[in-house]
Amino acid sequence: MFERAKFMVTFIGAYRRSRSDGGGHEAALQAATDNMFRSNRVNVPDAVYETWSDPRDELALDGGDWFGDGSLQITDAHLGLLRQARLTWDGAERGAPMLDPDRPYGRSDLLAQLAEVFGTGDADELGRRHVEMYFVLARALRHATLAPGRYALTNVAPADVRSALRGYGELSAEDLGLDADGQVNLTEDHLKLLRGIEIRWPSEYECRGRLDAGCYPAAAADPKRPYGDFTFIEVDMARILGELPPAPASGPAIFEPSADLALRLQRLHWQMLGAMQVFLEQAALAPGTYGLYPDHP
Secondary structure, eight states: OOOOOOOOHHHHOOOOOOOOTTOOOOHHHHHHHHHHHHOOOOOOHHHHHHHHHHHTTTTTOOTOBBBBBBBBEOOHHHHHTTOOOEEEEOOOOOOOOOOSSOOSSSSSSSHHHHHHHOOOOHHHHHHHHHHHHHHHHHHHHHHOOSSSSSEOOOOHHHHHHHHHTTGOOSOHHHHHEEEEETTTOHHHHHHHHHHHHOOOOOHHHHHHHHTTTTOOOEEOOOOOSSSSSSHHHHHHHHHHHHEEEEEEOOSSSOOOOOHHHHHHHHHHHHHHHHHHHHHHHBBOOSEEEEEEEBBBB
């Protein structure tokens, strides 16, 4: 009975991951079926598996009020690895950018890559370093700087951006924030949203599911509430962009964006994949100690 329940949980998890990646119902069923017979589960030491599955107690930062808060010493090694970040799209809920579970920093041999970057073969330390990159990514988005402009993608191709967002239908280059040459048009609006985007470490359930499916858990924006705690992301986006209307003198505040504003916000949200990718590749950030918020170092 237990084995049957375990089988069903694993199957359902694989199905949901495929749907999150933009696959249709039939494709997700096939992907889940294929997953059940895969033999290439991620081969990492048990201690690393457990650390990645639930790092909250062991790796919480000093001075933080929750997992992800607190101060971190960011080094040249961290920043060099961040430059190699490869993003894709989590299609769950409203969707959001995420580090590619197959190759978060461009290589599928993650532990070997971490060993080269941080100069150690200690598996426990390498496991911790990967979780540290969650803290690094969140702080880079808040503290690093990059001017608006046109930027070429380096670690992914324009075709990868289109493929990652295929679950939303045939999106135009304008929808994706790409110009005719495949470069990203980075605007002040994108930069404001990058400052406000919420980065998280996946849940224990998600982490174990990815590891068992041959992928890596890694930092990602929250696909349910990418920009804050309001029920609708349009409210959070408008708040960040300074476009919420004044609250009424009496009665509840109800935000109903116009059709034009709703379309603009939706496009901006899709465009965050390319915007975050070029930001991580090219934004300037010096080594140092950083808190999560610029006004609380």
